Amino acid sequence: MLEDRIDLAWVVDRITQGVVFVGGVSAILFVIAIFVFIAQQGLGFAIFELDKGVFFTSPAWRPTSEPEPQFGALALMAGTASVTGFAMLVSVPFSLGAAIYIGEFATGRTREFLKVLVELLAAIPSVVWGFIGLTIMNPLIIEVFDVPVGLTILNAGVILGLMAAPIMTTIAEDALKAVPEGYREAAEAMGATRWQVIRQVVLPSAKNGLVAAVLLGVGRGFGETMAVLMASGHAINLPTSPFDSVRALTATIAAELGETARGSEHYKVLFSLGILLFIVTFVINLLADVLVRGRKGKRA
Amino acid sequence: MAATTATEKLKVRDLTIRYGDTVALNGASFEVYENEIFGVIGPANSGKTSFLRAINRMDEMTSNMHVSGEVLFNGKDVSHWRNLYALRSRIGVVFPLPVGLPMSIYENVAFAPKLRGVRGAELDEIVERCLTRAALWDEVKDRLKSLGSLLSGGQQQRLTIARALSQEPELLLLDEFSIAVDPVTTMRIEDVLKELKEEMTIILVTNLVQQARRLADRTAFFLNGEVVEVGDTAELFTRNAQDQRTTDYVEGRFG
Numbered sequence: 001m002l003e004d005r006i007d008l009a010w011v012v013d014r015i016t017q018g019v020v021f022v023g024g025v026s027a028i029l030f031v032i033a034i035f036v037f038i039a040q041q042g043l044g045f046a047i048f049e050l051d052k053g054v055f056f057t058s059p060a061w062r063p064t065s066e067p068e069p070q071f072g073a074l075a076l077m078a079g080t081a082s083v084t085g086f087a088m089l090v091s092v093p094f095s096l097g098a099a100i101y102i103g104e105f106a107t108g109r110t111r112e113f114l115k116v117l118v119e120l121l122a123a124i125p126s127v128v129w130g131f132i133g134l135t136i137m138n139p140l141i142i143e144v145f146d147v148p149v150g151l152t153i154l155n156a157g158v159i160l161g162l163m164a165a166p167i168m169t170t171i172a173e174d175a176l177k178a179v180p181e182g183y184r185e186a187a188e189a190m191g192a193t194r195w196q197v198i199r200q201v202v203l204p205s206a207k208n209g210l211v212a213a214v215l216l217g218v219g220r221g222f223g224e225t226m227a228v229l230m231a232s233g234h235a236i237n238l239p240t241s242p243f244d245s246v247r248a249l250t251a252t253i254a255a256e257l258g259e260t261a262r263g264s265e266h267y268k269v270l271f272s273l274g275i276l277l278f279i280v281t282f283v284i285n286l287l288a289d290v291l292v293r294g295r296k297g298k299r300a
Numbered sequence: 301m302a303a304t305t306a307t308e309k310l311k312v313r314d315l316t317i318r319y320g321d322t323v324a325l326n327g328a329s330f331e332v333y334e335n336e337i338f339g340v341i342g343p344a345n346s347g348k349t350s351f352l353r354a355i356n357r358m359d360e361m362t363s364n365m366h367v368s369g370e371v372l373f374n375g376k377d378v379s380h381w382r383n384l385y386a387l388r389s390r391i392g393v394v395f396p397l398p399v400g401l402p403m404s405i406y407e408n409v410a411f412a413p414k415l416r417g418v419r420g421a422e423l424d425e426i427v428e429r430c431l432t433r434a435a436l437w438d439e440v441k442d443r444l445k446s447l448g449s450l451l452s453g454g455q456q457q458r459l460t461i462a463r464a465l466s467q468e469p470e471l472l473l474l475d476e477f478s479i480a481v482d483p484v485t486t487m488r489i490e491d492v493l494k495e496l497k498e499e500m501t502i503i504l505v506t507n508l509v510q511q512a513r514r515l516a517d518r519t520a521f522f523l524n525g526e527v528v529e530v531g532d533t534a535e536l537f538t539r540n541a542q543d544q545r546t547t548d549y550v551e552g553r554f555g
């Protein structure tokens with residue numbers, strides 16, 4: 001009975017292992033291939049030819065001006081940073097509040113309903129969000145604040161904030177859910193109110209997960225293109241108020257790449273922008289990942 | 301002891317506890333007197349923990365738990381307490397598996413006094429006194445700032461006992477506290493409990509019938525959600541039990 005025999009279960013196990021291996025490896029290969037492609041197109045240029053002094057400090061983005069194109073990305077970086085920053089102002093309180101309500105207070109059907117709602121929100125394509133920015137927020141901002149244009153940091157920030165909210169809410173709620181029920185019980189049994197339990201026990205022990213949620217939201221904001229392109233005004237500008245139009249890094253790439261000649265300086269500098277974005281989002285995601293791991297590790 | 305003349309700390313009348321369709325406790329009625337140790341024994345799933353949870357209204361945290369009947373605490377039905385948090389703060393609970401809150405040892409014990417608004421030197425004093433009583437002070441006095449969850453299982457259990465004492469409760473509920481504690485420490489804690497009953501009423505749920513025998517003034521025997529018998533511990537353990545099942549259980553013939 002216990003002889004060493006190759007049976008069906010063994011074969012199936014081997015085949016499954018093989019398939020999973022190929023799947024996993026090809027996913028990694030694709031990512032590496034994309035990375036290599038971007039690096040090949042822009043990295044050499046970014047390192048050896050691009051004037052970094054100008055790139056990081058000049059707001060003048062005139063990639064097609066003759067005879068001397070200018071590749072100052074400061075205004076674009078400021079555009080991305082300001083819109084993302086504003087989005088976080090909207091999104092963080094909103095998402096954490098929603099996560100606390102869903103995770104700690106809502107029960108039964110209300111809770112399920114809200115979770116589905118949040119997931120639905122996540123499923124809205126970004127072009128639709130951009131459309132909302134263009135057709136609803138724009139006139140609304142003009143009306144309410146009595147300003148000439150409504151396609152501004154405010155507009156894009158709110159839109160982006162709403163877009164980042166679902167992922168932040170979901171991850172934050174996961175973090176709250178990971179706090180052992182015994183903590184709540186023990187604290188409540190001592191006579192702590194629900195709010196005291198949340199503030200003094202649940203939030204501190206979910207801290208890493210909550211920060212990770214915020215970081216992932218920031219990453220989402222950084223990488224978002226279409227909605228920002230539509231709602232921010234797409235004007236190269238060093239902003240001084242939320243009512244200024246700005247242009248984001250992502251939107252610049254999306255809008256200009258199609259019009260450049262492959263291999264031209266303009267083409268390569270857009271890839272440099274891509275590398276910059278890649279590095280920033282990579283660092284943000286890495287941080288979030290480390291924090292989430294930290295949380296899991298601590299529980300084990 | 302002169303139990304009949306003592307005041308009733310807790311009076312249970314027709315207490316029934318259900319989880320969905322499962323009946324965990326069926327029509328229990330008995331009293332617990334002031335300053336006694338009241339033992340609750342019985343095999344697994346007999347409803348002991350459920351009984352404790354009904355006392356400080358933990359059922360409100362459990363979605364499918366339903367309690368009917370009365371639990372009079374100081375003569376007043378717990379369900380009539382408007383301020384649930386005030387009720388709970390007067391009842392200390394020690395759970396079977398120790399739950400060190402995710403904060404320092406000091407903060408664990410300071411948690412409940414802080415809820416009452418105690419601060420400063422008085423707080424330090426309470427922390428030291430409660431840790432001492434829970435037989436933990438000597439082991440942790442040099443590391444009060446380190447995480448409570450890093451203590452060993454037995455130390456964490458004593459930490460939760462210290463935490464319950466920090467509430468200065470009128471009623472202390474212990475649910476199989478010795479599960480994660482070594483025998484020597486268990487004995488030390490048992491000695492502490494004997495002293496504590498001068499100050500408070502203690503309900504001791506235990507799987508170890510000998511522990512009830514050592515500590516409890518009176519004991520209740522629960523079986524499958526039924527309270528088979530409540531009586532003086534000495535009676536229950538000396539073949540004077542009213543019910544044959546009680547004698548069988550305490551003599552280890554089942555359960």
Ligand SMILES: Nc1ncnc2c1ncn2[C@@H]1O[C@H](COP(=O)(O)OP(=O)(O)OP(=O)(O)O)[C@@H](O)[C@H]1O
Pocket residue numbers: 319322323324342343344345346347348349350351362364507
């Ligand atoms: N949260 C719950 N949901 C559903 N049923 C439960 C729940 N908690 C307890 N029960 C059921 O209620 C009954 C009594 O459980 P209880 O925990 O009160 O027993 P116990 O006497 O404390 O047992 P043990 O000695 O194992 O701790 C059991 O049948 C149990 O399965």
Ligand SMILES: [Mg+2]
Pocket residue numbers: 348349350475
């Ligand atoms: Mg139990």
